[in-house]
Amino acid sequence: xxxxxxxxxxxxxxxxxxxxxxxxxxxxxxxxxxxxxxxxxxxxxxxxxxxxxxxxxxxxxxxxxxxxxxxxxxxxxxxxxxxxxxxxxxxxxxxxxxxxxxxxxxxxxxxxxxxxxxxxxxxxxxxxxxxxx
Numbered sequence: 214x215x216x217x218x219x220x221x222x223x224x225x226x227x228x229x230x231x232x233x234x235x236x237x238x239x240x241x242x243x244x245x246x247x248x249x250x251x252x253x254x255x256x257x258x259x260x261x262x263x264x265x266x267x268x269x270x271x272x273x274x275x276x277x278x279x280x281x282x283x284x285x286x287x288x289x290x291x292x293x294x295x296x297x298x299x300x301x302x303x304x305x306x307x308x309x310x311x312x313x314x315x316x317x318x319x320x321x322x323x324x325x326x327x328x329x330x331x332x333x334x335x336x337x338x339x340x341x342x343x344x345x346x
Contacts, residue, residue: 291325303327303341318344 247254288295291312299313300306301324314328315321316339323341331338331345 301327303343314339316341316344 243253243257247257287307289309289312290306291308294309294311296309298310299308299322301308301313302321303323304327306324306326308324312325313322314325314330316323316328318340321341328339328341329345331340
């Protein structure tokens, strides 16, 4: 065991004295200060309450807007007609019958952005972007 101590040396002593000064907190948060002052505590409670009420009002307004959008008749994304009756199988956009194409490869309904026309045959053929490859 003496070889180990000689090889590594002896542990050094703690550089701090055993009577170190007491450590004090230098930063006091607003919450801790409010515990000492009733007026400050009431102010914090009122501010918190007002922030909660503002958030609730914003949430209600957002819900009302969403309900109004759902109640409005949907429009075709392309021609803006008020009665879209189909949904694109790729992107999910609402489209009217004039703005949709049925793919000859997979027989799904696609909007004009997610489909293409093939003019290589005698008649024009409609394909989705997946089947056109």
